[in-house]
Amino acid sequence: MFIKEYLSDIYKATKSLLTGMKRTGYYFVHPKEIITEQYPDNRDTLKMADRFRGEVIMPHDENNEHACTGCTACELACPNATIKIITKFDVTPEGKKKKALDTFVYHLELCTMCNLCVQACPTDAIKMGQNFEHSVYDRSMLLKKLNRPGSKIREGVE
Amino acid sequence: MYTETQIVERPAVIDPFEGDGENLVINIGPQHPATHGVLHLVVTLNGETIKKVEPHLGYIHRSIEKMCESLSYRQFIYVTSRMDYLSAHINNHACAMTVEKGMQIEVPARAQYIRVIMDELTRIASHELWWGAMAMDLGAFTPFFYAFRERETINDIMEQTCGARLTMNYMVPGGVMADLHPTFQQKVKDFITLFKSNIDEYDELVTGNIIFQSRTKGVGYLSKEDAISYGCTGPVGRGSGVSCDIRKIYPYEVYNQVQFDEMLETGGDSFSRYQVRVKELRESIKIIEQLIDNVPAGDYLAKTKAVLKLPKGEFYTRVETARGELGVYIVSEGGTTPYRIKFRSPGFSNLSALDHMVRGSKIGDLMATMGTLDLVIPDIDR
Structure with missing residues (x-):
């Protein structure tokens, strides 16, 4: 047995x-x-999902205009102090002072891509971009200014 | 492999400093491939026999509980993804549920369905990773790639709907952040079809393997009484025969409307815990199959106030993560930020039983036992 x-x-x-x-x-x-995806070799064909959160971007139209009113809702919604908004006062044709965006400072190195700022924005001025290749040689290069030079607020956005 | 008599007759407490003075103290970790993170184990050995295991924690302590006290009720949810990062969805779910309980927000039916489907997908992904890592702990390298093949499919689904692969932050108080992607349902169905055939491969590869069975059967024995007294939950508790599935005992969201079984094994050894998890994979698929075609139309997010303020008081909810019971306890003073937050994490309680489980066994069995505990170190330290 x-x-x-x-x-x-x-x-x-x-x-x-x-x-x-x-x-x-x-x-x-x-x-x-x-x-198996051969990542660095398939860069040309690689397409991330539409909702993929890689970085915060501010879309500008062809007239170099954005939709940011400088209301700082995103700054308040951010858990990590990633966003700092510097405002200025524009003078309207009627001679009144109006608050406007001067610089949209974005610390990519602090960002956790939680999407709370995009959700908080009342005018859809910012959104999440699909770029995920953020490596640079110096940490200071991760500090970004999102509004382009010379850009101004789009007509009719309040 | 130990016989049942050997396990029972093993002395419960061994003095590590008694004996012939041949004891050897070695450090496993904090940087060691077998500990899956920065866990530091101080092991007292006599020859090859373990006399005592002392886990040292704190290497990845980020004071998440303290951080949450300075964040608002919308903001603190994203931090909890970093606790048990393999079931990030379920952590966020627990936090969102606690806030909803305090604010008495009614979650729309569509959001509840989406949440449960996402939870179960997360559970599958987490168990997949555990299965691969567990086999790798025991020396089998190939299963790791098999597991990641399926896990990648889930990650792609998550990426499309939630926007991220691991730390989604998809659950917000009142529902979910975005609606389902139009192709979500089809992709999940495709995944289920693929997964059902692939899960049989797992049994062929690992479960029936004689080497795997010899190394896990009778190893790391934890009796039912000990599991209860150590507070072991999840597959660790259920492997010892403790009925502790929160989805069954205190059903939340739509878990009371779906048919599924709580997986119980009475062996109490590593192989039982392994079997519980593999069976849970099949149960999760059963839950998803029942829900995926019946997601009701409607809102995915309830209307909430711009600033959330919990009334003064204490709020506690618990959910079943892939590792066990996660409890979220919020003390509110009526302000916009919590006064105190406490997380009852499953990994911490499960780790506390490790010393009891491995005393008297061989050092090779320590890895097998730790593998079946499914430890995620940031979950233990927080």
């Missing part, structure tokens, strides 16, 4: 190992079922 059990154990053990090896062998001869 002892020898019978001993042999059956060996048989079961070998069978279990071979079952596993069969699976490995299957993929060895079916290389097309293996999915």
Whole structure:
């Protein structure tokens, strides 16, 4: 009886190992079922999902105009003090002073891409961009100014 | 492999300094591939036999509880993704639920369905990673890639709907941040079809493997009484026969409307815990299948005030993460930020049983036992 059990154990053990090896062998001869992305080489075809959160961007239209009123809602919503908004006072044609955006400072190095600023924005002036390759040689290069030079607020955005 | 008598007759408490003076103290970690993070174990050995294991914590302590006290009720949710990063969705869910409980916000039915589907997808992804890492702890490298193949599909689904792969911050008080992506349902169905055939490969590769069975059966035994007294929850508790599934005991969201079984194993050893998790993978698929076609139309986000203020008082909710019971306890003084937040994390309680489980066993069994505890170190330290 002892020898019978001993042999059956060996048989079961070998069978279990071979079952596993069969699976490995299957993929060895079916290389097309293996999915590996060769990342730096497929950069031209790589497309991130539309909602992918890579960085905060401020879209400008063809007249170099944005939709930011400088209300600082995003600054208040940010948990990490990533956004700092510097405002200035524009003089309207009627001679009144009006608050406007001077500089939209964005600390990419502090950002956790939580999307709370985009949700808080009442005028949809900022959104999340899909770029995720942010490595630079110096930390100070991660400090960004989101509004382009010479840009102004779009007509009709309050 | 130990027989049952050997396990029972093993002395409960061993003095590490008694004996012939041949004890050896070695440090495993904080940087060690087998500890899956910065966990530091001080192991007292006599020959190859473990006399005592002392976990040293704090290497990745970021004082998340303290940080939350200075963040508003919308802002603090994103931080909790960094606790148990493998079930980030479920952590966010627990926090959002606590705020909703305090504010008495009614969550729309569509948001509840989306939340549960996302939770179960997260659970599958988390168990996948554990399965790969567990096999790698025991010396099998290939299963790691098999597990990541399926996990990648889930990550892609998450990326499309939530916008991120790991730390989504998708649950907000009152519902979810964005509606489902138009292709979400089809992609999940495709994944389920693929996963159902692939999960059988797991059994072929690892579960039936004689080497794996010899290294896990009878190893790291934890009795039902000990599991209760150490506060072990999740698959660790259920592997010892403790019925502790929050989804069954205190159903939240739509868990009381779906049919699923709580997986219980009475073995109490590493292999039982392994089996609980692999069976949970199949259960999660069952839950998703019931919900994915029935997501009701409507709002995905309830209308809430611009500034959330919880009334004065204490609020506690608990959810079942991939590792066990996560409790969120908020003390509010009526302001815009919480006065105190406490997280009851599953990893901490499960780790506390490690010393008891491995005393008297061999050092190789320590890795097998730790693997089945499914430790995520930021969850322990917070």
